[in-house]
Amino acid sequence: xxxxxxxxxxxxxxxxxxxxxxxxxxxxxxxxxxxxxxxxxxxxxxxxxxxxxxxxxxxxxxxxxxxxxxxxxxxxxxxxxxxxxxxxxxxxxxxxxxxxxxxxxxxxxxxxxxxxxxxxxxxxxxxxxxxxxxxxxxxxxxxxxxxxxxxxxxxxxxxxxxxxxxxxxxxxxxxxxxxxxxxxxxxxxxxxxxxxxxxxxxxxxxxxxxxxxx
Numbered sequence: 001x002x003x004x005x006x007x008x009x010x011x012x013x014x015x016x017x018x019x020x021x022x023x024x025x026x027x028x029x030x031x032x033x034x035x036x037x038x039x040x041x042x043x044x045x046x047x048x049x050x051x052x053x054x055x056x057x058x059x060x061x062x063x064x065x066x067x068x069x070x071x072x073x074x075x076x077x078x079x080x081x082x083x084x085x086x087x088x089x090x091x092x093x094x095x096x097x098x099x100x101x102x103x104x105x106x107x108x109x110x111x112x113x114x115x116x117x118x119x120x121x122x123x124x125x126x127x128x129x130x131x132x133x134x135x136x137x138x139x140x141x142x143x144x145x146x147x148x149x150x151x152x153x154x155x156x157x158x159x160x161x162x163x164x165x166x167x168x169x170x171x172x173x174x175x176x177x178x179x180x181x182x183x184x185x186x187x188x189x190x191x192x193x194x195x196x197x198x199x200x201x202x203x204x205x206x207x208x209x210x211x212x213x214x
Contacts, residue, residue, distance in 0.1 A: 021040055021041070021062070021063070021100075022040065022060075022061075022062050022063020022064070022065060022100035023038060023039070023040050023060075023061040023062050023063065024038070024039050024058060024059070024060050024061065024063070024065045024080075024098060024100075025037070025038045025039075025058065025059045025061065026038075026039070026046075026051060026054075026055040026057075026058055026095070026098070027055065027056060027057045027058065027059075028051075028054045028055070028056055029056050029057065030056050030057050030086060030087050031057060031086050031087075032057050032059065032084070032086070033057070034056070035051075035054075037049045037050075037051050039098055041099075041100070042098075042099035042100065043097060043098050043099065044071055044072050044073060044097050044099075045071040045072070045096065045097060046071075046095065046096055046097060046098070047071070047096075052071075052096050053093050053094060053095065053096060054093060054095075055067070055088065055091075055092075055093065055094075055095040056087070056088060056092050056093060057085055057086050057087060057088065058080060058084075058085040058088065059083075059084050059085070060080050060081060060082045060083055060084075060085070061082065062082060063082070063100045064079060064080070064081050064082075064100065064101055065079070065080050065098055065099065065100055065101065066078070066079050066098065066099050066100075066101045067079075067080065067091070067095045067097075067098050068095070068096060068097045068098070069091075069094050069095070069096060070096050070097065071096045071097050072097060073097050073099060074097075075096075076091075076094075077190075077191070078091060078188055078189065078190055079101060079178070079188070079189040079190070079191070080187075080188055080189075081185075081186050081187060081189075083187070085188070089202045090201055090202030090203075091202075134150040134151055134152045134173070135151070135152060135153075135172070135173055135174040135175050135177075135212065136150075136151050136170065136171070136172050136173065136174075136175075136177050136210065136212075137149070137150050137151070137170065137171045137173070138151065138158075138163060138166075138167040138169075138170055138207070138210075139167065139168060139169045139170065139171075140163075140166050140167070140168055141168045141169065142168045142169050142198060142199040142200075142204070143169060143198045143199070144169050144171065144196070144198065145168075145169075146168070147163075147166070149161045149163040149167075151210060153212065154210065154211035154212060155209060155210050155211070156183060156184050156185070156209050156211075157183045157184070157208065157209060158183075158207065158208050158209060158210070159183070159208075164183075164207075164208050165205050165206055165207065165208060166205060166207075167179070167200060167204075167205065167207040168199065168200060168204050168205060169197055169198050169199055169200065170192060170196075170197045170200065171195075171196050171197070172192050172193065172194045172195055172196075172197070173194065174194060175194070175212045175213070175214060176191060176192070176193050176194075176212070176213045176214050177191070177192050177210055177211070177212055177213065178190070178191050178210065178211050178212075178213055179191075179192065179203070179207045179209075179210050180207070180208060180209045180210070181203065181206045181207065181208055182208050182209065183208050183209050184209060185209050185211055186209075187208075188203070190203055191213065
């Protein structure tokens, strides 16, 4: 009897794991056209699927997924939540590896933000400009110009700071931060380490929420 219950419990746990596993489908063309491949686990090299540098649109059916520019989750990465992404502006035909990530386990691997323009300084976790303001500072224009918003902690809605969809450059003085295009950390997100990011490329004027990862 114990063996029967043990088997039933094991089967139930396995099914539960499958039910909660993330799933993402990649497409070769915009608007979910062309060839497609569905992934349900970490894939460090899309060459094996014949899909290296071919992704132009994505459907995230469940989970949060990190898409990276190089194999082994290296280079520039972006994080996508559940949803449909008809285009990958700034990332079209550049995805070489994908993996499911937890809400606070996202990692841009080499610390580079959009386009890799961050001037990093990881000594004791503090970037250039440490001691001159809050942990992260958003600027309304590229090259740290225009209005600024100095943020001491997580902000679910930048509307509260009258800074929704206004960030054009960023200084991270301390910690690792996730910047997302929708409120409550939804939509596409990028992760920035301590450093100075003089422009945000395709995420320019699209940041609606920010939070510290560590």
